[in-house]
Amino acid sequence: MSKNGSYVGQAVQALVLGSTSPRRRELVQLLGLRIPVCFEASDADESIPPGLAPAEAAQRLALNKAAGVRDRLGAEAAGTVIVGADTIVVLDGDILGKPRDAAEARRMLGMLQGRSHEVITGVTVLDGTSGESKTAAGITRVVMKPLDADRIARYVATGEPLDKAGAYGIQGLAAGFVERIEGCYFNVVGLPLSLLGDLLAEFGVETI
Numbered sequence: 708m709s710k711n712g713s714y715v716g717q718a719v720q721a722l723v724l725g726s727t728s729p730r731r732r733e734l735v736q737l738l739g740l741r742i743p744v745c746f747e748a749s750d751a752d753e754s755i756p757p758g759l760a761p762a763e764a765a766q767r768l769a770l771n772k773a774a775g776v777r778d779r780l781g782a783e784a785a786g787t788v789i790v791g792a793d794t795i796v797v798l799d800g801d802i803l804g805k806p807r808d809a810a811e812a813r814r815m816l817g818m819l820q821g822r823s824h825e826v827i828t829g830v831t832v833l834d835g836t837s838g839e840s841k842t843a844a845g846i847t848r849v850v851m852k853p854l855d856a857d858r859i860a861r862y863v864a865t866g867e868p869l870d871k872a873g874a875y876g877i878q879g880l881a882a883g884f885v886e887r888i889e890g891c892y893f894n895v896v897g898l899p900l901s902l903l904g905d906l907l908a909e910f911g912v913e914t915i
């Protein structure tokens with residue numbers, strides 16, 4: 708039994724972050740983990756599962772990413788915990804993922820400007836040895852200032868929106884678009900660190 712009372716079948720020797728997102732790769736370092744962190748791309752299908760509420764959809768995608776990494780690692784997954792995450796933007800109950808092109812990015816930002824929306828990040832911690840997993844979702848409300856079409860076009864022309872849910876990055880050139888947030892900032896950037904730390908503790912993985 709670990710210090711915090713959770714049962715782990717085998718000491719965890721490494722954390723595998725199943726993500727190609729450079730933001731997630733930087734954020735996970737802020738947890739102050741005492742075990743090595745390595746990175747694996749997840750080849751899980753990222754299309755939004757139909758018929759699920761947004762928070763459930765984000766959690767399903769996070770679980771799929773983590774499970775996909777475990778499948779790919781095979782026997783090498785033993786002794787690891789695998790983390791998967793997925794971030795979506797939700798406006799009036801509709802899910803906005805990553806824009807396909809600049810036109811879609813302009814359209815998304817046109818809908819988000821001057822209003823409030825939710826950023827939801829589903830996160831899964833999966834025990835690579837047993838396959839047992841825990842999944843949760845962080846929800847942050849973001850209020851965006853009014854933006855005119857020229858400003859949106861200038862931002863989209865930077866290319867920054869294209870790999871980001873909702874077509875903006877709060878940590879980048881869209882920082883000045885955000886009036887205020889309620890909830891975890893890191894959740895908006897793609898990894899709810901406080902929530903992830905709690906999930907990791909349940910698997911006996913210590914953070915700072």
Ligand SMILES: Cc1cn([C@H]2C[C@H](O)[C@@H](COP(=O)(O)OP(=O)(O)OP(=O)(O)O)O2)c(=O)[nH]c1=O
Nearest residue numbers: 726727728793794871872875876877895896897
């Ligand atoms: C809203 C918002 C999203 N994002 C990013 C976080 C996620 O990387 C991305 C949403 O895409 P995701 O599909 O969650 O993740 P990803 O494809 O970038 O990486 P992977 O699947 O390999 O883990 O949007 C920001 O960086 N800043 C923001 O303000």
